Amino acid sequence: MATEVDPIAEQQDRPLPDERLKEMLGTLMLCRYFDERMEALYRQGRLPGAFYSGRGQEGTHVGAATALRSNDSLFPTHRDLSAQLTKGLDLERVMAQYWGRIDGYLRGRDGNSHIGDWYGNRTFAVMSHLPIAYPVACGAALAYKRAGDDRIALAICGDGSTSNGRWHEALNMSAVLQLPVVWVVNNNQFAYSAPNPVEFHTATIAEKAAAYGMPGVRVDGGEVLEVFDAVRGAVERARNGGGPSLIESVSLRWRGHAGHDPATYMAPELLEEYMTLHDPVKNFQEKLLSWGVVTKDDIDTRSEQIVANFEAAHAFALASPFPEAGDAFLGNWTDDGYWTREPGRGGGTDAS
Amino acid sequence: MATEVDPIAEQQDRPLPDERLKEMLGTLMLCRYFDERMEALYRQGRLPGAFYSGRGQEGTHVGAATALRSNDSLFPTHRDLSAQLTKGLDLERVMAQYWGRIDGYLRGRDGNSHIGDWYGNRTFAVMSHLPIAYPVACGAALAYKRAGDDRIALAICGDGSTSNGRWHEALNMSAVLQLPVVWVVNNNQFAYSAPNPVEFHTATIAEKAAAYGMPGVRVDGGEVLEVFDAVRGAVERARNGGGPSLIESVSLRWRGHAGHDPATYMAPELLEEYMTLHDPVKNFQEKLLSWGVVTKDDIDTRSEQIVANFEAAHAFALASPFPEAGDAFLGNWTDDGYWTREPGRGGGTDAS
């Protein structure tokens, strides 16, 4: 059965030191700004490839990733770049990936949010097929359990992905083996154009946890601390040998499935409601202001930093060369050493 | 949540006319005898290929299949030959299949219980990959719903198959589309050598139904009427537009996974318990005797018929020719007409 978490945000005692709360707000603001600017560049035809906006879901992404240690592993989807940014990915290299440049985390081999940084921030390089990283997360968790250390794996996927067989296999396997893994479902209420009722027949996703004999929790993705608290609880449980948990974080996908999608299938009232009442960035900003953790000035300063960092990263990305054509044929087998040496930087093309 | 069904068998009013109860007993006896004799032939090296014994699970198979109309479709597994026999498969053609002969339902193309008779008895030809027929059952059910007739599809699989992604997808899909389908899980407590705890982490399989927003029922496979009653209820529900249901029928796999498996991993006490307390054939026989529906004589007469029929079918199978070698290259495309004409009967080989 799904158990509603008592929103810690309402409590007087704060879940984290002020510095970390401030940091969390900064991350939320960064993710929001990055998302808005990248989408704008996409619409102007200045951003190649695809763009999947995670706007409105930053509470889920930042709340979940904040509950992880740097050596815990994260298995995200195309929608979860904000979670990867929270985990620590470098803005410059992220943007270099969008522009297909050699300094991108995947050296230009993949684009957009199909990104990852295993050795640096322990994030799995996103793959399209949904939710194909879920079974992989079981494996990382298995390794932690075997090693007897207290690391954990956290995987995110969307509401629509829960109807896929891989989702079931991974949850079931993690329960049978009692693996240290946390399953987060970013229920943004749509799978591309499909609303929840087209994807599953239960009122919530959290209640499905019972079918695996694991706890299931449903939280408000508009409240980052509510998400953080629930995920932290699940993470602690996993670290201490308590096995897997499922967390459903509910929000709304504010934008289309990807940059090209006007999402005319979404009811304007619904969007209106979420943008006004469940904006994770606005809500948290107001909370910290009311708590006196930050001042209006702090926020303005942080905003300026973010804009500056974005511009710098954008410039870096555009200045980064394309991969050399010959690189296309390297890096399949470990033996050719492509991934252990610095890549050539002589690529040149005006494509994109 | 799983709801225990109140075993109708205990009630005084009988669920079926005496003639049908008698028929049910006859089918149970046939399935039991067929299973014992075929295994014996296998052990003597006289039966080619593999043999998957369904002994101890006849209550599930006969109870479930008896609740179907002849034009309802059945999607079984390797373990469920008894369900196909109940649906009406002809013993002679079944045995011809085991011996790889042209008169087998699949014309020698497949063997053992990988059998089916779509046009005759509406049973899907069994495939090994588990539970690969579950999604197919959704399709048949979809066609019935589209046609607006009241036919239904019933699919069976084992406990171990519930850990596979296809199982989840099919149940979820059937719930989303509210398809007229009944999902029966033959929980014989083992998947090859794996006991339930290796396959899933819940106490029952029936409770997993809640994750799909469908009713889940757990019944005693040792009591054929209990199974019949639960399945009949689910079938009626499906016929009347009530959507899918899940039924877990609990028994024990009395024999090894297949003829070659001594099943040394199974606790003797467990086997002992089930063979004495949960023998669906013995239990039903005693019930009908106590109800006065059958006499000892009826049973003896029926037994003799069964033995005679088995011998006749065995003789028929051995007399049936092997397929002609050239048949191996026909029947892939509908265009060559192989499946719409009588097959050649000139095959000859002393193999097997």
Next chain:
Amino acid sequence: MTADPKVEVAAAGHGAEPRGKRGEDGQATYLIAIAEALWEEMERDERVYMLGEDIGAYGGAFKVTEGFMDRFGADRVMDTPIAEETIVGMAVGSAMEGLRPVAEFQYADFMTSGFDEITTVLSRYHYRAGVPLPVVLRGPSGGGVRASSFHSINPEPWFAYAGGLKIMCPAFPSDAKGLLKSAIRDDNPTMFLEHKWLYRRIKEQVSTDPDVTVPIGKAAVKREGTDLTIVTYGAMVHKALEAAETLEAKGVSAEVVDLRTVYPLDEETVLRSIEKTSRALVLYESYKFLGIGSEVAAIIAEQAFEHLDAPVMRLAPPNLPVPFSPSLEDAFLPQVADIEAAADRLAAW
């Protein structure tokens, strides 16, 4: 999900039937031709229905089925959960009960997510049990649109190996429309791969006669030539034709054979062309190792040996994930210049 926003935004008007989306000149793009085939077959036979992700209200990721739900209703234009194994399984089961399903994969890349139901059930069932399965699986395949590894694959060799599916990879709008209609009318399982690079790039006059079809299993000579034969299919046909022009100028006359159907393969048309030109360049976008061209080369080596004046030459991408960066993808895929160079070497042999 789409390769090029500019192109996607250019998706035709909402709710209109495909015919209405042809250009001023009455020409139909490859995409519109496909939509017309679906529309006409849905009109012709009400047993035909479509299922897939986002094909209903949304009209499909590439807008191929736009307007279909309004016309045919949600029962015949079914939106499904993200469950490819079960989408295929449902198609099979409904076909066993007399329906004629056309399942759309949002990208052909996701056919691997339904691989077992496709290759174990759909591909084998008729041979094993004699029940016809008139199922069509369709989806956008191929690269060249900067969509990277997971949105650019050419899966046809995987499914051709299975042996129980007829597989089409048309290069022109007319062939696409005619072959898709044949596929929907065929009682056997078929796979129809739509090269997404062609969707809106290629257009031509396409018959409006709903009964004009193109036979499955027949290749076509798209350009006559005498010095060598380029055997190819899909998007590469257009690169081959472009290269043939330049080669002509250089005095090399190249014949271009478009396989159109990759399984079963039209050996006769290929061999007849080789008998004429005595030189074969097999060009394909599926990976080089065990791509469709491997079989074509083997067939030529086996059956046209006496006619060959030079080795069978192959040009295809390596068996690697299709990379995203333009510099990488351009090096990865055979380009017109590569074809010319190969043809020059072959002609000079």
Next chain:
Amino acid sequence: MTADPKVEVAAAGHGAEPRGKRGEDGQATYLIAIAEALWEEMERDERVYMLGEDIGAYGGAFKVTEGFMDRFGADRVMDTPIAEETIVGMAVGSAMEGLRPVAEFQYADFMTSGFDEITTVLSRYHYRAGVPLPVVLRGPSGGGVRASSFHSINPEPWFAYAGGLKIMCPAFPSDAKGLLKSAIRDDNPTMFLEHKWLYRRIKEQVSTDPDVTVPIGKAAVKREGTDLTIVTYGAMVHKALEAAETLEAKGVSAEVVDLRTVYPLDEETVLRSIEKTSRALVLYESYKFLGIGSEVAAIIAEQAFEHLDAPVMRLAPPNLPVPFSPSLEDAFLPQVADIEAAADRLAAW
């Protein structure tokens, strides 16, 4: 689940380590050689672990891992649920964290049930993201044991096409042991296909030195000949050698090249043999259309053209489900007599 009960019942003693299961003569069957390789590598490197269905207490459907759990414990000999996608995914994730998983598929047929994780994740991850994945996928493949369609497949062409897995199909116990050890020590994903027809039929003296390995990607000439070359692998190697004997008697000297590894392919050894004999018969048990032999034939046609005195000939089963009935399966699979007939035609060409 097994093809031949008599054979299955002959499974070696319980709990013994594989070495103890060799015959009086010290020879090891193909199955025992595989078990020894696993055992020795488990001993050598504790990062190595096995996962799969019924491999623990039961010792595996074919008893390959019998006795392993007693020796290495349930953590390193893990029984899993029936969830192939997740078995592969777990192998990948654990390899990313430094383990070296060896996943057993009860039958290679069920690799299609994990197809997406194998071809989309395992095969592509290193190229895309640079993380080595030392994962071994192993399982019994091939026909000839009356096990019918779902227990007889040769899936190697499907996985070779993916391009990111090294794939081995050994024919002899020594090669099986040496190649499996190399696979387990390789930092790249590998697939090890054990032809079940060979498990207990073929035995030979096999090195007991735990450090003797066989290099991946190298073919071997198993029989010297001068008139023609039979290029083959797996169970067919033994049929080829048998045919070569009879051919010898008839005055036809056949060389037999055993590919051993089918991806990447050892082109050099194949070509060197063709240069010598000038005639090639490509024999394979994977389906004819886009089976491994299609690529071999294409390579020969492309690179040995000048040396060929006859067309490249192919002998392989059709792309159909492997049928159960002896009369059908015997007609379906290439038999020794078919090989002789083909070789005769080729030599006479």
